[in-house]
Amino acid sequence: MNAILLDGVTLRLGGRIVLDRISLEIADAEFVGVLGPNGAGKTTLMRAILGLLPLAAGRIAVHGQPVRRGNRLIGYMPQVRATTALRLSGHAFVAAAVEGDRWGLPRLDRAGRLAVDEALELVGARALARRPMVELSGGERQRLLLAQSLLGRPRLLLLDEPLISLDPHRQGEVVRLVRRLQRELGIAVLFSAHELNPLLGALDRVLYLGGGRASLGSVDEVITAPVLSRLYGAPIEVVRAGGRIFVMSGGQDMERDAHRHDHAGTRAGFGA
Amino acid sequence: MIGLLGYDFMRNAFAAAGLVAVMSGLVGFFLVLRGQTFAGHALSHVGFTGATGAVLIGVSPLWGLVGVTVAGGVGMGLLGERLAGRDVAIGMVLATALGLGLLFLHFFTAYASQATALLFGNVFGVDRGTVWGLAGLCLLALAALGAIARPLLFATLQPELAEARGVSLRLVSVLFLALVGLCTAGCAQIVGVLLVFTLMVGPAAAAQRLTVRLGRGMALAVALALTEAWGGIVLAWFTDWPASFWITALSALAYSLAWALAWLADGRRPVPAAG
Numbered sequence: 001m002n003a004i005l006l007d008g009v010t011l012r013l014g015g016r017i018v019l020d021r022i023s024l025e026i027a028d029a030e031f032v033g034v035l036g037p038n039g040a041g042k043t044t045l046m047r048a049i050l051g052l053l054p055l056a057a058g059r060i061a062v063h064g065q066p067v068r069r070g071n072r073l074i075g076y077m078p079q080v081r082a083t084t085a086l087r088l089s090g091h092a093f094v095a096a097a098v099e100g101d102r103w104g105l106p107r108l109d110r111a112g113r114l115a116v117d118e119a120l121e122l123v124g125a126r127a128l129a130r131r132p133m134v135e136l137s138g139g140e141r142q143r144l145l146l147a148q149s150l151l152g153r154p155r156l157l158l159l160d161e162p163l164i165s166l167d168p169h170r171q172g173e174v175v176r177l178v179r180r181l182q183r184e185l186g187i188a189v190l191f192s193a194h195e196l197n198p199l200l201g202a203l204d205r206v207l208y209l210g211g212g213r214a215s216l217g218s219v220d221e222v223i224t225a226p227v228l229s230r231l232y233g234a235p236i237e238v239v240r241a242g243g244r245i246f247v248m249s250g251g252q253d254m255e256r257d258a259h260r261h262d263h264a265g266t267r268a269g270f271g272a
Numbered sequence: 273m274i275g276l277l278g279y280d281f282m283r284n285a286f287a288a289a290g291l292v293a294v295m296s297g298l299v300g301f302f303l304v305l306r307g308q309t310f311a312g313h314a315l316s317h318v319g320f321t322g323a324t325g326a327v328l329i330g331v332s333p334l335w336g337l338v339g340v341t342v343a344g345g346v347g348m349g350l351l352g353e354r355l356a357g358r359d360v361a362i363g364m365v366l367a368t369a370l371g372l373g374l375l376f377l378h379f380f381t382a383y384a385s386q387a388t389a390l391l392f393g394n395v396f397g398v399d400r401g402t403v404w405g406l407a408g409l410c411l412l413a414l415a416a417l418g419a420i421a422r423p424l425l426f427a428t429l430q431p432e433l434a435e436a437r438g439v440s441l442r443l444v445s446v447l448f449l450a451l452v453g454l455c456t457a458g459c460a461q462i463v464g465v466l467l468v469f470t471l472m473v474g475p476a477a478a479a480q481r482l483t484v485r486l487g488r489g490m491a492l493a494v495a496l497a498l499t500e501a502w503g504g505i506v507l508a509w510f511t512d513w514p515a516s517f518w519i520t521a522l523s524a525l526a527y528s529l530a531w532a533l534a535w536l537a538d539g540r541r542p543v544p545a546a547g
């Protein structure tokens with residue numbers, strides 16, 4: 001069965017069509033990189049799969065079931081922003097997600113403690129989790145967030161920009177870790193990113209979003225001048241050099257540019 | 273020491289301060305965690321208007337406070353993110369509220385001491401009825417916090433994930449801010465509306481500097497709040513200086529000590545590898 005099925009899906013935000021009549025299928029144990037410029041709809045697509053966004057048209061199914069909020073089959077790592085509670089330990093941070101939707105006191109029972117330990121073990125962060133979040137590097141925090149998304153043994157992982165603000169070396173580490181987990185657990189992963197290159201060795205397929213449209217396929221099928229020119233709505237050149245791929249428009253590297261914009265635009269802390 | 277408890281007003285003071293300390297230690301812990309300490313401050317200012325307004329129409333100031341702070345908390349929760357970052361607008365509302373409170377007081381020139389009590393607290397003026405009122409308030413607040421603590425923590429640490437798991441961020445936020453309103457009203461009875469910060473934020477912030485564990489942090493926040501509130505009363509008894517002064521002084525001292533201790537602990541720990 002497919003992990004994700006989109007059938008003629010249109011997503012609208014504030015009157016603006018973000019994705020327009022998208023149909024695609026993602027297999028049971030597939031690592032899919034989700035790419036596209038700022039505002040292409042990567043986050044919006046993930047939120048729709050989580051059931052957080054009404055569909056303007058079409059149908060989404062996750063493992064054959066229609067989307068609904070609180071689907072335990074899906075693990076989610078939101079796009080990182082500043083959290084205010086950095087003085088707490090990583091363990092407390094991860095543990096907050098265990099049955100966090102139930103009313104009552106935030107106490108972990110035995111099963112809950114085991115689940116947290118197991119998730120931390122998977123990402124190799126058990127020692128790390130004893131330290132306060134403030135003391136951790138970006139890459140270490142990403143590992144804890146990944147552990148949190150793995151709680152409850154999901155069959156599908158939605159990882160929104162796990163590479164943001166990491167240096168190339170750490171980016172490689174995170175990608176390899178996710179790839180290893182994806183294979184070991186036999187699950188499907190949607191992994192959004194601004195740059196294709198850190199993902200190149202790990203991907204099964206690429207989902208490229210732009211201009212309300214989407215293109216899903218192997219790197220060689222999707223990362224081509226005609227496909228990307230259609231998505232960007234502008235002439236695009238694809239340059240391959242030294243095992244890396246550059247998406248250029250009028251001599252500018254599109255993905256690098258997008259990345260830079262994002263740092264300035266990362267949403268500030270959660271309000272009152 | 274026995275002499276301290278020999279008087280009715282002292283017993284009332286200890287009881288009222290103890291109740292409020294437990295409540296504000298716990299509620300404050302989440303307030304600090306959520307980075308919403310300003311909300312507590314804001315609610316107390318609005319509460320002043322409620323208290324003076326209540327006096328004006330012949331109602332107990334405690335219930336005026338409670339009504340307005342809880343309503344204010346719910347309002348802030350409902351406005352939610354639309355309110356975030358509007359410092360000037362919020363500041364204007366607060367200043368207006370305080371000004372309005374002052375106007376209400378103006379009609380009560382005979383009650384100048386009541387104004388001071390509202391602004392800076394008068395723990396020795398708490399009567400038996402108010403203690404019972406506070407006990408009810410406390411019980412309600414603790415029960416409510418016990419009910420929402422789990423989704424509240426989740427929504428605080430990982431709002432998007434909590435939302436995806438089915439937590440209503442707005443509901444949790446509204447309930448919590450209503451709770452902050454209750455707690456503010458309680459604190460104001462002890463240290464006055466201007467110094468609510470000292471009991472609600474000081475102990476919780478100090479506790480979070482000292483431990484990274486959740487349960488320990490909450491316990492420590494309560495212990496610190498109790499120590500500061502009761503310590504302030506004892507010191508006021510022996511020095512005849514205002515209790516509110518001593519409570520703020522102890523709160524500041526505890527916070528500074530927590531900083532110093534955390535700093536020392538950081539220095540002793542080996543520096544983690546870069547990156």
Ligand SMILES: Nc1ncnc2c1ncn2[C@@H]1O[C@H](COP(=O)(O)OP(=O)(O)OP(=O)(O)O)[C@@H](O)[C@H]1O
Binds near residue numbers: 014015039
């Ligand atoms: N609440 C909203 N109301 C209206 N438009 C919105 C809202 N949230 C997002 N948008 C718009 O929807 C579009 C898609 O946003 P989305 O966050 O999904 O993009 P993204 O691909 O994740 O971008 P980024 O790379 O910056 O994370 C953007 O143009 C954005 O401006």
Ligand SMILES: [Mg+2]
Binds near residue numbers: 042043044079161
């Ligand atoms: Mg995004």
